[in-house]
Amino acid sequence: MAAFPEGTPCWADAALPDVEAGERFYGELFGWTFAPGEGAQTDAFSDGKLVAALTPKGDGRMPTVWGVYFATPDAYLLAGRITDAGGHVPPQQMGTTGIVAVAADPGGAVFGLWQAAERAGFEEQGTPGSYCWTEVYARDKERADAFYETVFGFSGTDLEDGSVDFRLWSPRGAEPGPDTAIGGRSVITGAFPAEMPDHFLIYFCVEDCDAAAETVTALGGRVQAPPFDIPYGRIAVLTDNQGATFAVLAEPVDENTPEEGAEGTDPTPAPVPESG
Template sequence: MAAFAQSAPCWVDVQLPDLEAGKRFYGELFGWTFRAGEGPRADALGEGRLVAALAAKKDGRMPTAWGVYFATDDIEASVARVRAAGGQVITEPVPAGRAGVLAQAADPGGAVFGLWQAGERAGFQKQNEPGSFCWTEVHTRRKDRVDPFYEEVFGFRSADIADLVTDTPDTDETRIDFRTWSPPGTEPGPDTAVGGRSVITDAFPAELPSHFLSYFNVTDCDATARTVQRLGGRVTEPPLDIPYGRMAVLQDDQGAVFAVLQEPAS
């Protein structure tokens, strides 16, 4: 079992109204295969390695959404830090069989995330490869509260994106109010970043809540966007070039939002 560094994203899952429809959608989109998980869940596999999980919603009032989990070696201490830093604990630590212990929390802006203390399952067996998780970021309107929260809870060391793209002309992309997170004990910057924070501006609807957006690596961003549409999903942000490749924000055929990233050609 490969261990994850403290505070690193280690798992994603999606809550869906129709689990079987979700398996059809993501199976065709990313080439995933599935095996039965605990309860109304399915483990997603890419080339036989764990990449994510799909779950049937137990309550129709739950959001149809992708969720991300951060690794911790002491989930009780992490939960205590969430409370001390002004966050909310939604689900107290609970064992997930022998796989590990999970909890759910929300930051001061309302964005929900998970905590995972590994047992027999560390998390992803495949990441940063086509068809697997590669990045996550929180979108918030309350950066003044959220930035210190993640630094206190996870020990993240932060760097503003403007400091990271100094060789890039002054375009809209470089002016985005964006901050990257690097794990404790590392030098903050693009080589160590595991996630980040973006600000929701007034250009977005007021009802858009704070949320995490998780990205999956793909070989062809534009083709992936077309496939999502063919499968009944939507393109919410069309493919565009950013300093780290080509990305798009997409929505599956049940309403769960995710992003894809095509890395630049080497």
């Protein structure tokens, strides 16, 4: 599998108090199967392809959270750029699979870096049961834009819809715009709890958004933002039965759109409010 371009989301994992409970939850929700991964990590597969991982929380004070990782050919060089831009990151070797780092931007939003060795990242994305999108929610949008566009060289495009304050990010060297966007920046407004910190939200594709929300509730999770339609499909923000929040997207069925998962497709969800 080819390496991901720098700044491209290439991996996602959930830090959970109980990994076995996580296997039952996500196995039922997404149809994932599981196998032992590197160290204490458990790898998740959709139709036999690697799509994510579940990892045990090493410290009870750590948040229960889904995290996204951005690809880089040199984690140490990128870590230096992050530090210079006001962030924080310490890279470390992850067995033989690659070099990993968990970073925080100046607003405190946490994200990961991944320098591939034996593992490039996702084997599948953009299809039901796999990753499809990420966005950071920031209180200081100017600071967030400057940080990510300096560190990763993203080109930013503000949505023309004046009802939302959202900025799309395209990789370095790509023509900026929705067709090339790999993520984005939203704003934490008064619709959010006052105590909510800056954070990333990741999306998984599903065939039926409403059914996914119902399944999450039946499995003991919560619906943070009920299913609603956007130009790119139908989305909902959900929390699993251990407290990790994520979103789901069901793309619209259109004979004129590229096949799901085809290279170059981009769901580009709009920002959504999350309740506490």
